[in-house]
Amino acid sequence: MFEELRKHILSRVDMPEEDFNLTTTLMIPKKLRKRQYLLQEGDVCKWLAFISKGCLRHFSVDESGTEHIQRFGIEGWWMVDLESFQSHRPSTENIDALEDSELLLIDHDALTELSRAAPAWDRYYKVVLEEEFKAARARISDFVSVSPKERYLRFVETYQSLFQRVPLHHIASYLGITPQSLSRIRKELSRQK
Amino acid sequence: MFEELRKHILSRVDMPEEDFNLTTTLMIPKKLRKRQYLLQEGDVCKWLAFISKGCLRHFSVDESGTEHIQRFGIEGWWMVDLESFQSHRPSTENIDALEDSELLLIDHDALTELSRAAPAWDRYYKVVLEEEFKAARARISDFVSVSPKERYLRFVETYQSLFQRVPLHHIASYLGITPQSLSRIRKELSRQK
């Protein structure tokens, strides 16, 4: 159950067995069925979630009812609305499962405890946060400087694993375009070669 | 010279005087004149820079020569191309000064030393990184879910201080639109009220 997490941590930092053990004792395993919510708009985001198996999405819903994908997650990714998680204020966003999934949850207090008692944890946390930050910056860079078509190509290239599992209309939303536009982009690309 | 930095740190974490002193001894003061580069495409980003005074921009240039603003920075902000800074690979991006500025630079080795020797530093670094990450996510959220007009309004609201100092065509670029479009958006907004 903790293998995916162990792999993820050890590939990034050295963590003594006792630190890892403490980590696992503080985490709560949770299964989520497809379409089930981990976080719902209006609730406080109580959990930082590691995905050991499955696929989730983080999204918001605008006034007109349209969903906007903020982020996807699969095995080895963390999911959270950091804003709400840290402030304890109600979230404006949602997280739900696109597939039956298995998560490891940790709450804010346990995280504080972990940070206090397991020095290696903070090093790991920092690495993950930096990775996430760089990914976010790269995505922003794509929004300000490249066309939807190019964004799509880069997405496919960067996240093949996601591309194969996630419905196209969600990818369109992630790219900031409509499903129809993505469909036409794909059509044009297939004609080109 | 270090007042701005002291303020920034102490408003976020407790830092013993000796940790702060170590920090300042590891930093290199540097003045940048308007238009001068801190980082140029093709070079490795050697410095993490704290802005004690002035205004910088972080931008990329596409094939057609158009500049795309990734981020601005003023007093109290950090600037870096984290990707290049950590990997030691040449950057594809640029950082230059929009005003005469005063920076505090720290290189990768000094940062490692700081992290080793000043426990409070890591706590500070983590807080800043989390803030940056949340800001990046908010910006992504705007790109996937709101119109250029709304993005402009939110920018003005969120970053009044920047808005007053930065030329409009740079703000347009930051928002992912052309200066002409921003001009028309502003015209429409001024007619509305």
Next chain:
DNA sequence: CGCGGGTTTGATGATGCTCAAGCCCGGTGG
């Protein structure tokens, strides 16, 4: 006074969106 950077304006065209319909396919129930 003239120059240059920054902003605005206008005309035109490309691009993406909206609305609406059709298609394809896997799943369900008669």
Next chain:
DNA sequence: CCACCGGGCTTGAGCATCATCAAACCCGCG
């Protein structure tokens, strides 16, 4: 086993928005 859903993807027509290209304007500064 087949008919019928329904979700997801595609297609089409018309429209709105934004980009482009070009010119004018504005203003601070040498």
